[in-house]
Amino acid sequence: MFTGIIETAATIKRIERENENIHFTFSSSITHELKIDQSLAHDGVCLTVVAIDADTYTVTAIKETLEKTNLREWTEGTEVNLERAMKLGDRLDGHIVQGHVDQTGVCTQVEEAGGSWYFTFEYDPAANNITIEKGSITVNGTSLTVVNSKENAFSVAIIPYTYEHTNFKHFKVGTTVNLEFDVVGKYVARLHALRK
Known part of the structure; x- marks a missing residue:
């Protein structure tokens, strides 16, 4: 975990x-x-x-x-x-991440925003993974908040600390990344699919 x-x-x-x-x-x-x-x-x-x-x-x-x-x-x-792995009893500063990548995505846009950055990623919707506005997403292991959620794409806003201390500083259009979608969202999506 x-x-x-x-x-x-x-x-x-x-x-x-x-x-x-x-x-x-x-x-x-x-x-x-x-x-x-x-x-x-x-x-x-x-x-x-x-x-x-x-x-x-x-x-x-x-x-x-x-x-x-x-x-x-x-x-x-x-x-x-x-x-x-997190220690039992530690603060959970990000969100619950299993370390089990659901699928890859591709960086489609990098936008500098006056000291921060917006990164946009697209992914294959056939795997039935979803994001929601202000929900959690893990990109290359980094816990982030979704902005601009779409059916097969989303963006994240990156602060300077995260940019400098992760490999986001190396991302460009076309970079392939690992995506782990929010575990709660995956269960909800699965239950919804079963009820159809």
Whole structure:
């Protein structure tokens, strides 16, 4: 369980393929605090630490994860948003984030707004995911508030702190991102579909 409040960044140092799996080795400022078998959200994707070597750690992505996320586009040097699982009793500063990406989206617009930024994303509506105005959305693991909700698109407003401390600063039109829709909204949508 995560909150969508990004702790730090991690940078891919090595990518190794093994059958249909990919092992990603990262460096991060918190590597020395990690343990094997610990869950970390990488751009919103919950992955398990399988090895630690000095200042690097390794996680493994399986076929299911690679098919539903933007991990297949990662290359050595890619910077990802990193969050450790929340501790029981901590404040929930973002919203409830599972680390289970629902689908990817594509950045279609970046607009500077006098010290903040608006980012617009489109996604395939066939998966029946929805956003609502002022509802929660997770983009690359970052908990955000939806503005300008549409059937297959939404925007988010980014403050300077978030821009500087996440990989939003690298986004441009065409960037593929991981989306996790609000868990409560997913249950409501599912119940609605069952009643039709």
